[in-house]
Amino acid sequence: MADVLAAEWLKIRTARYARYVLGVFAAFTALMPLLAWYFVTTWDSLTPAARAHAALGPLPEFLGWIASLCMAVFGALAITSEYSSGMIRTTFTAMPRRRTVFAAKGAIVAVVTFGVTSAALVATLVSGAIIVGGRPIADQTPLNPSGFALVAATAVAVTAFALIGLGLGAVTRSAVASVVGLTLLWYVVPLFSMHLPAPWAAWVSSLVPGALAGELAGAGNANSVFAAVLSPPEAFLVMLAYIAVPLAAGAIVISHRDA
């Protein structure tokens, strides 16, 4: 396993898709303090009456939403890029124990995603708080333990998204099919579920993966398309299921289908 991990780590560090996806995410992360700074300079020039109507969404949550898609694509490409180039055959010739390879990919995708996402979210939280300063702007993620808890829960949820991507990639072997599936889960289902009749709307909107970070941190999902019916332990279990099902399906498919 150590050899397979070392090989897969070198692969991920030198892969084209990793540069592109992480580059896009880095660009979005860099945009967050700029967004805060632009809002603050506008806010300062407003009359007190106008200020009451000006709103800046919580930036770490916004970035977490972007990270979910970026990292889900990252996870999917970690396997589909090898199928599309044909390199999967070189991989399985060098490392015939396919489930070990898949597990190593999962571990690396999880560690990279969690590391990159938490660093970006903490940077956004801290820089946002510094830029906003003492201004009474609503909806800001607080720079306190509950703020950091929400950031940590978001990073965990994004990691789950990345592993869902990896599982979908292993099952479909197609980057396009995986990204379509992920986009449905990330964007389309939540948009539809909020319009379902009660009590379905609240339940489905609490069970989609995007809702889980707020529930896991106990922060709720105010001002979003998501609901928060689940308690933190329930949210954690749902998250585990989201990871386990695609990964198990991927592990079965990868060891039984011809490469």
Add this chain to the structure above:
Amino acid sequence: MRSAGGPATIEAMIEFRNLTKRYGRTLAVDSLSFAVRPGVVTGFLGPNGAGKSTTMRLALGLDAPTEGEALVAGCRYRDLQSPLRNVGALLDATAVDGARTAADHLGWQARSNRIPGVRARMLLEQVGLDEVARRPVGKFSLGMKQRLGIAAALLGDPPIVVLDEPVNGLDPDGVRWIRQLLRSLATEGRTVLVSSHLMSEMAITADRLVVIARGHLIADGTVDELAGQHGAAVNVRTPLEAELRSLLERAGARVVPEPNGRMSVTGLDAAAIGELAAREAIPLTELMRQPVSLEEAYMRLTADRSDFHARSTSERDDG
């Protein structure tokens, strides 16, 4: 020629036993049995779609056989402990991540099998890529990618080497380089299996030939044996064409009329034809054994199968 395969050489052998692979309703490989031995270059020949690549994927454990088994170094590929130290393979030289450097492409493969990094650097030098080792593979020409693929195949210093169409798309220099390399690998006592759809190439490179068509084994022997068994035709000329023809065909020969009253006979040797003609008092004005090139032998071997191939529809094309 079958005496070489004692127990001592099993470590370095590839063996197919009744190997069958079906994709849906298409039979890609049909009850294939043959062994590839060390110390010689074995050419694996067949028209496009004959099942060569499928057979190689089965040997490397990439595809699972429907029936039968493929053994490398005495066991199934998936059970090998350090596969790259046992078998080196080049299936598709263009299957690389274009952003990765040549050094990293070999690097991850070396790490996966605990092969020292110095070995990768040595091989890059050996295949002439040491100066571009830090450049992304996406900028490489096909010939450079083939060299990189060869370097990867030799990374673990394996006793068994499997190469799928390694000369495809190479310039004459590259072709000659691969030819010499295969030769020296065999001389070092390695088992070398190299596929091609070009008999002309294999006639120069290989010592033994395994020919398949439509998933069937149709020949397995030395280059000389194949040219002898399946190629040798006898040119015959006689004033009594119709009589001789029916006589020879009754004796089981295949007769193809040629211009100038000549006919080309296969399936009987010159002595047998002369004897038959003498017995029936048919005068022969010419009786000459025609040396047939390996290329023609191959065309004849695969001709019937190709006809069938052209007639059947909805075939999975798989080189």
